[in-house]
Amino acid sequence: MKALGVTPGKKDSLELLDIDEPQESEGSVLVEVIAVGLCGTDKEIVSGQYGEAPPGSDHLVLGHENLGRVVSAPDGSGLSEGDLVVGIVRRPDPVPCAACAQGQWDMCRNGKYTEHGIKGLHGFAREHYRADPDAMVKLDPALSDVGVLLEPTTIVAKAWQHTEAIGRRAFFEPKVAVVTGAGPAGLLAALLGVQRGLEVHVFDRVTDGPKPDLVKDLGATYHNDTLTDSGVLADVLIECTGVPSVVMETITKHGLDAVTCLTGVSSTGKRLPVDVGAANREAVLGNDVVFGSVNANRTHYEAAAEALAKADAGWLKRLITRTVKLEDFSQAFERQEDDVKVVLDVKGS
Structure with a gap:
């Protein structure tokens, strides 16, 4: 499948990659990615300032702001085929520390957390990903055009x-x-x-x-x-x-x-x-x-989903000032005067 990735620490190494489909060991829920939002963090990773590939990988798939649809999910997971979901960016450290053990990985005490598209986990700028149900948040179907704004x-x-x-x-x-x-x-x-x-x-x-x-x-x-x-x-x-x-x-x-x-x-x-x-x-x-304050835990994702659901959908849609196809990714990183939020169209590519 197609994915947008970098060689961490190498300036301007951003490229479209062919990578394997996600393995079932990565999670019980299979998600088709719809869109990925770009922000300053992504630009800093592309410039080689930071970024950490998953163990055993030479590259890091970019993208932490995300929106997708469930392809398949196990019974009892609370998710069904077609559900609109957002993957949670930071995952708790494996120890876990006292904060991560309480679900407050945004307050991790030992720095051993991982983050999709940033630190130790591939991001969402790929056609599919897998995760467990507790690593994603279900959105109101009415947010299909603006759900990519959930992470920010x-x-x-x-x-x-x-x-x-x-x-x-x-x-x-x-x-x-x-x-x-x-x-x-x-x-x-x-x-x-x-x-x-x-x-x-x-x-x-x-x-x-x-x-x-x-x-x-x-x-x-x-x-x-x-x-x-x-x-x-x-x-x-x-x-x-x-x-x-x-x-x-x-x-x-x-x-x-x-x-x-x-x-x-x-x-x-x-x-x-x-x-x-x-x-x-x-x-x-x-x-x-x-x-x-940095990052967010599940309670903040749920609060954000509620806030977006209450907001004027037309106003939210105006925040997304440019949508660029995945294969045209270089254009997305070229700053334009009226840019507010630039989004990569993954599904339509």
């Missing part, structure tokens, strides 16, 4: 879940939320904020293209100025860019008792002048909380 939604579903858990440490009645970055993660974070009934402000650099209208049509407010200049003082801030200057703003420019969640992974080497004393004073006197 899980990231912000976790961010919101943890933010709310932290807020409940004391009095917590948020009214204003800020999201930095209007890429897929930022827009989906804004969606979840709007669904919570909050006044949502989204910050990004662009002044035209689809992003401002997507934010407006969500019922949120779009800004292309800085958080500092805007004067917005939020109770909750979800940072989705990883840009150091923006990260610092979300940490220091907000209301009292604010909770800031950092989800954007920053490049290293960038230095900023920071008044640590002033930042500390504001954090202590303001009861601030700043925390980082």
Whole structure:
């Protein structure tokens, strides 16, 4: 079968491969892949920055954002032929650590977890894969056109879940939320904020293209100025860019008792002048909380599936700005001005 893979650590080694069909030992459920979404992680793997092939393999099949249909499943699995499913990206470490043993592999304590298309497991950019029922989530059939957005939604579903858990440490009645970055993660974070009934402000650099209208049509407010200049003082801030200057703003420019969640992974080497004393004073006197969040466990996949099912399907579909056939994969990695989410069409190739 066809698959899109790289030689990990080798820059620009991305190629279309012929690989064997998945073995039954890989899982009891056979899935036909429909689509795979691309993100910054995939681009970094293609550039050779990281990525780890499965044991015994020289290549790593790419793709962690995914959507597929069940071809066959055993009786009693809760899945049937034709069901729409998404494979869970991270799998618990084999020990397992205390967190993985509780199903919280997103909080793995020893780093021995694996991740489809990233670390030690082939990804979903292939015609078929196998997994066990507990490694996938069933979706509402109405999400057939947008279900590939589930995985990025899980990231912000976790961010919101943890933010709310932290807020409940004391009095917590948020009214204003800020999201930095209007890429897929930022827009989906804004969606979840709007669904919570909050006044949502989204910050990004662009002044035209689809992003401002997507934010407006969500019922949120779009800004292309800085958080500092805007004067917005939020109770909750979800940072989705990883840009150091923006990260610092979300940490220091907000209301009292604010909770800031950092989800954007920053490049290293960038230095900023920071008044640590002033930042500390504001954090202590303001009861601030700043925390980082990565990946997601099954509860976040289920919360994300519920959020997408409640969302306007037309709005979600507008996030997918380009769909590229698998054999034309190189085009998918060529950045276009109005790109929001680029998706590989696997089934139609």
